[in-house]
Amino acid sequence: MDTVQKYAPGEHPDLKPPIGQTGVLLWLRKNFFSSPFNVFLTLATLYFLYLIIPPALSWMFADAVFVADSRDHCRELGDGACWGFIEKRLGQFTYGFYPLEERWRVNLTFVIFIFALLPVLWDKMPARRKWIWVPLVFPFVAAWLLLGGFGLEDVTTDQFGGFMLTMVIGVTGIVCSLPLGILLALGRQSDLHFIRWLCTGFIEFFRGVPLITLLFVASTMLNYFLPPGTSFDLLLRVLLMVSLFSSAYIAEVVRGGLQAIPKGQREAADAMGLKYWASMRLVVLPQALKISIPGIVNTFIGLFKDSTLVIVIGLLDPLGISRASLSDAKWQGLSTEVYVFIALFFFVCCFSMSRYSIYLENKLHTGHRN
């Protein structure tokens, strides 16, 4: 069929592309076998994966010991990972030193948290409007459940620890830093010199100082600045610092998004009589935030992982707990298992955030850019 067929002008039909120019085979050839060097790289990578993956899997699963009483017991049962240690300490890793008989409150908070998250993240949720109050009251309910009072036994924040502490810091930081960051970004572009100056100063200060320094300030120096006799909770101070720190980053990410919005959008909104806040809320921010999603989620993921830094001021996040557990004479030398386990927890959380942000970007994509 290599004969060149002629058509009358204007009569040329749509033809199929030649064979080998589309489909799986083309994709494979283009991406893996396009040149001798690429063939070599592909084969080398496959060999490398063959060397790494099977041993890792057998260490984690096939040869692993899931229930044991001590490290020696583990070694008798198998030569893979000793998950028995994690299993024994799971409670502490999850709840820190939260009183045993009150742990249901943490669980309940987590369940409500999931229900509060649904109407926020899932816009096609059935009867979404009926559930929208859940995220609004969640912070108060969570504080009550976790801290006690009003009929519940009081739990002090120094008993918080483990993954629960990570979640508290991460969620509070994320929830507080987004609105604050947006306001800071708008303030930095304000026509009012005082507001612009204030916001720029705030952003530059918190971005220019390491988080660890801020945490030390929170744990020690803040008392100097406060009137004598007042003291407020160490965890609260940490939450404040973490939120302010990451709001400075959010502000810069959002500012990048704001700058990408053509001037004409503001002008069109102005020309039809929308006031400043209305044009921001209805026209500019929806577009700017959409562009900023990757950066915002990036900041959230960073914040979530940075919550482990609180170990330096003595809060018992999962790493703090693991340090305590590793010094147990019965279970010495199991740091690999502990760190793999903690890494897995963080990876699951951060990877979910990352996937959600990709889903959100695709959902908000509305045709070609102009």
Next chain:
Amino acid sequence: MSDQDTAAAAQSKMQVSDQEMIRITQMHKWYGQFHVLKDINLNVNAGERIVICGPSGSGKSTLIRCMNRLEEHQKGEIWVDGVELTGDLKNIEQIRREVGMVFQHFNLFPHLTVLENCTLAPIWVRKMPKDEAEEIAMGFLERVKIPEQASKFPGQLSGGQQQRVAIARSLCMNPKIMLFDEPTSALDPEMIAEVLDVMVELAHDGMTMLCVTHEMGFAKKVANRVIFMDGGEIIEENVPDEFFNNPQSPRTQEFLSQILAH
């Protein structure tokens, strides 16, 4: 009805009334040190269709952007529909509610559907109920002949369609004056006609229009006055026939010879 009769009927609607819509007196504007607009004096009555032309950089866009305070003037007075444009936000908002604007690059909101673009201002500025705003918007989308695109996003439309949506969006606010800032300059040639048709129709309905454009055919057809600007000044101002056939100033003659040469 013959074409002539239709045209005559349309002409009869294009009446200029005595009611003053815009008055600009001794207005000056600077960008930093640069004197963009010099001693502008212009009165516009209700029902007038004014075409503003001139070489690029002559200040014509800046002039109509001053009329709804997208640009600030530094000297002189601008009155729109009996309200003076000053730094007072209340006045500015009041004027912007009554003045529609169509931009060269359409400036539709890409995150909203065509219908939402049209209902945004009526709902949030005029506080109109959503149903009513949608009904009105559909009416105007029909007038610009794209009701079937109502649920699409601007990014899915052609340039000509987008500009017609932009016109419909402005009309939804029921403006007394429409400002057009080079509405066809960013369009492919085959799309210019569909936008101009809508504008001609609008003129026939008696809308007060100020239009910065290089479409001289449009000027001849609907304008009752043509203004030529150069170097930030109004050089010449006349009825279309006189303006095109008997331009007075040498600069106007040169400009016309350049754009009509092709």
